[in-house]
């Protein structure tokens with residue numbers, strides 16, 4: 001059902017963009033209609049600034065604790081986040097997930113919950129503390145004697161009002177991914193992903209679909225969004241982002257879960273439920289689905305050229321699939337991911353399982369749009385926690401299932417390594 005309303009100028013501008021996406025992603029035969037008005041309402045929600053108290057600025061409903069005031073705080077221009085510029089500046093475009101082992105169970109942290117929310121309500125509810133990232137560097141030497149410096153994050157948490165985290169607390173630092181083109185990835189069927197996983201054994205890698213609980217209580221479903229592919233679809237991720245990152249309740253998350261020690265939070269949260277309606281979340285999803293894929297994805301795969309050849313020869317394409325088919329659509333999606341979990345080894349492990357994903361398992365990051373991000377960001381950070389400053393560093397962190405690919409890269413000549421990185425930046 002589509003509500004008919006004259007589109008606003010912004011909606012018309014979006015419609016033009018969508019026409020371009022449509023060229024890339026022809027819609028299912030018989031349903032060419034785009035709900036332009038719904039997408040426009042979704043854009044407004046995505047850019048909405050949420051306030052914590054009935055103040056004049058923004059729509060009320062955020063908090064009591066939150067990590068931002070709007071989706072844009074972490075996904076500026078619907079893009080990806082960057083790590084803090086220095087150890088003095090707190091993390092803003094990412095989050096820190098927390099949990100604690102109790103026997104065989106993995107539970108949210110008893111005092112801080114499952115995500116450290118930096119913001120509270122001034123004078124009423126304390127924020128949960130700040131995350132500062134210090135980088136520790138180490139140098140590695142490649143086969144031809146080239147030295148490369150890699151950095152790994154060491155976290156310093158400050159201003160923790162409910163006590164320090166005990167040594168057995170499991171933490172995971174995550175930067176916000178880019179959001180363009182996710183609608184195309186949502187259209188890849190679970191069957192396709194299962195088939196890709198089964199086919200990978202021959203290539204020496206062993207990706208697996210992350211089966212996560214079905215919100216409706218049915219059979220487990222295939223997760224695909226988030227760095228560990230915890231969410232099966234954009235609706236689940238959008239409702240989760242509203243709740244976890246902004247503190248906005250909905251039918252999906254009807255009550256704030258203030259840990260018992262946070263009584264100020266519980267007091268303020270009492271009676272707050274459904275701060276956003278299901279129909280609004282549906283509009284937000286329409287907007288997310290309409291966000292165009294990076295412009296480079298419109299081109300045919302750059303099959304020619306040395307970089308492309310090296311990408312395949314080194315085994316990168318086994319996980320970073322150049323094309324994924326979408327049932328019912330003629331055009332595949334060219335995101336250079338398989339949406340599967342892969343064990344990338346102890347160096348990248350956060351030691352914190354999430355769902356069925358182990359600490360070292362991550363969803364293959366899509367490679368489209370990386371060049372544009374690297375060119376634009378003042379402090380670019382690749383990989384889930386932003387530790388890699390360049391494509392080369394990102395590759396050198398690959399281990400575990402991707403060790404053979406990384407070693408193949410390490411054996412290349414400097415000129416070949418540059419050709420490969422240039423290819424990845426062009427995707």
Ligand code: HEC
Nearest residue numbers: 067068071074095174175176177225226227237241242245
């Ligand atoms: C405080 C920062 C922050 C804010 C604010 C935020 N996000 Fe995110 N977003 C993240 C992080 C971090 C991830 C990766 C999460 C993970 O790995 O589980 C993410 C992931 C996502 C994804 C999945 C992307 C992918 O490639 O799988 C979507 C969709 C998304 N966010 C939408 C939203 C929307 C919509 C809002 C506003 C309601 C929002 N986000 C607000 C940090 C943020």
Ligand code: HEC
Nearest residue numbers: 205314316319342362363364365382383384394401402405
């Ligand atoms: C076994 C599967 C696998 C293979 C093989 C593999 N990768 Fe990856 N790649 C991943 C996963 C999983 C991630 C996400 C890791 C993370 O988020 O920390 C990733 C992340 C990346 C990133 C960072 C992307 C971003 O958005 O931050 C780059 C760049 C990359 N890979 C390039 C390559 C190249 C080039 C090769 C070949 C030399 C390669 N990969 C081989 C699985 C693989």
